Amino acid sequence: DTEVTQTPKHLVMGMTNKKSLKCEQHMGHRAMYWYKQKAKKPPELMFVYSYEKLSINESVPSRFSPECPNSSLLNLHLHALQPEDSALYLCASSPGQGGQPQHFGDGTRLSIL
Amino acid sequence: QKEVEQDPGPLSVPEGAIVSLNCTYSNSAFQYFMWYRQYSRKGPELLMYTYSSGNKEDGRFTAQVDKSSKYISLFIRDSQPSDSATYLCAMNPIQGGAQKLVFGQGTRLTINP
Numbered sequence: 001d002t003e004v005t006q007t008p009k010h011l012v013m014g015m016t017n018k019k020s021l022k023c024e025q026h027m028g029h030r031a032m033y034w035y036k037q038k039a040k041k042p043p044e045l046m047f048v049y050s051y052e053k054l055s056i057n058e059s060v061p062s063r064f065s066p067e068c069p070n071s072s073l074l075n076l077h078l079h080a081l082q083p084e085d086s087a088l089y090l091c092a093s094s095p096g097q098g099g100q101p102q103h104f105g106d107g108t109r110l111s112i113l
Numbered sequence: 114q115k116e117v118e119q120d121p122g123p124l125s126v127p128e129g130a131i132v133s134l135n136c137t138y139s140n141s142a143f144q145y146f147m148w149y150r151q152y153s154r155k156g157p158e159l160l161m162y163t164y165s166s167g168n169k170e171d172g173r174f175t176a177q178v179d180k181s182s183k184y185i186s187l188f189i190r191d192s193q194p195s196d197s198a199t200y201l202c203a204m205n206p207i208q209g210g211a212q213k214l215v216f217g218q219g220t221r222l223t224i225n226p
Contacts, residue, residue: 004156028224040121042201042216043157050211058213090156096211101147104156 003027004012004105006091012111015081021092021108023074029103030096031076034066035109037088049074081112116140119202119217126225132189135206136202139183142157143204146178148187151199151219160200161187192224 004025013019031050035043048056049068065077074091089108092102114182119136126132145164149157161176163169169176176185189196199219
């Protein structure tokens with residue numbers, strides 16, 4: 001079991017639905033990340049929160065909306081997604097100091113109908 | 114040219130063989146180097162994390178970094194079928210705060226019994 005917990009594990013939604021992905025860590029890490037991973041590709045960074053503030057947005061479409069309620073929790077709100085948004089969405093965390101490795105959850109497998 | 118180059122394979126070897134996985138990089142700012150293992154339908158799992166040039170050993174795994182050649186390697190001794198997975202190299206610079214990881218493409222490895 002990983003120390004970064006993501007829910008739900010699987011999600012199927014229509015293009016008009018609104019849903020949220022959740023991520024939780026209890027390692028005391030102060031940086032949290034959202035990645036998108038397509039099949040046979042490496043993870044692609046979407047957002048970075050550092051000390052609960054959004055520090056990096058990799059030009060992600062506004063239909064993806066991140067939220068960091070506190071240092072242990074990270075949400076990704078989804079609305080009006082497209083079929084090409086179907087992917088594995090990974091959450092990661094790191095201590096927050098430069099260069100420290102990131103620890104990943106097992107992801108949410110998202111399918112858009 | 115990609116910042117990090119990694120042969121995607123696939124690589125297939127018999128059980129018990131020594132496996133060598135490699136990445137090259139072009140950005141001399143990279144100072145932290147990681148190897149992740151990703152099983153199908155799971156998130157990346159941190160295997161090895163190194164900062165300085167040289168070797169770091171953990172059980173059957175050895176990570177090697179040559180900053181002068183901008184080349185990193187992961188060696189797996191006495192390979193087991195359970196080592197069958199995709200191996201991702203990743204790296205980031207030393208500056209403070211949460212950092213964007215730059216991944217290689219990943220190498221798909223199969224260990225045949």
